[in-house]
Amino acid sequence: MSALPVAACPTEAELEFDRQVDALVQAGLPEHLELLESCFRASCEPLRDLLPPPAGHDGIPFVVVVPGLPVVPVLEAVHTVGGPGFTTMEDDDLARFRPLPELEVPAAPYLLLDVDPGGGNLNVPPAKVLPGIAAAGRTPLTIAEGLAVLVSDPGVLRSRNCFSLAGSRAGDKRVPALWVSARRPRLGWCYQGAPHTWLGTASCAARVGASAPV
Incomplete structure (x- = not known):
């Protein structure tokens, strides 16, 4: 009598990946992108093979990002104790904020690796933080990436810090930023030379998609 095959147990990273994709589904991404849920999940699945090994630090090992996500609906889908996320920015003004070309953001779903919300640079203006981020081989986060962090962990603005x-x-x-206003996540902006005690500048070590790393 032959032994039954033993099913492989998912790793901690795979469980976290599944949780993040579930959170994106709950935020309404398939509907907003006019995709069937099964197609949306299939578009994210190639990233499973790119999950990083366990990290030995307090950063966020990875975050699943879907480029082109609709900012306001996704923000409003994030609920905390004070209510849903919001912004007071007008749609046409919000649309002016584009990813910096040099970031070469992938066009398909991708992973942000080693995300740092900027707890080590609180009260330092983004203009002064950015040279150090670049010198460390890191890059700042975009609005879509910040929202992906928020969707993956709605409590991040309180458990860690708010971030540009x-x-x-x-x-x-x-410089756009996410912070807590009336106990709700808020997307707004601050001037690049203005320091805030509660605001850091978020960054990541890399962006990696199923086709090629960035």
């Missing part, structure tokens, strides 16, 4: 998203710019001195 200097990877998206509108051609002026403003």
Whole structure:
């Protein structure tokens, strides 16, 4: 009598990957992107093979990002104790904030690796933080990436810190940021030279998609 095959147990990273994809589904991404849920999940599945090994630090090992996500609906889908996320930015103004070209953001779902919300640079203006981020071989996060972090962990703005998203710019001195307002997640902006005690500048070590690393 032959022994039955033993099913492989999912790794901690695979369980976290599944949880994050589930969170994106719950945020309405398939509907907003006009995809069947099964197609949406299939578009993310190639990233499973790119999951990083366990990290030995307090950063966020990886975050699943879907480019082109609709900012306001996804923000409003994030609920905390104070209510849903929100922004007071007008749609046309929000649309002006684009990812910096040099980030070469993938066009398909990808992973952000080794995400740091910026707890080590609180109260330092983004303009002064960015050279150090670049010198460390890291890059700032975009608005879509910041929202992906928030969707994956709605409590991140309280459990870690609020953060600027200097990877998206509108051609002026403003830097978008996520913070807590009236106990709700809020997307707004601050000037690049203005320090805030509660605000860091988020960054990542790399962006990696199913086709090629960035």
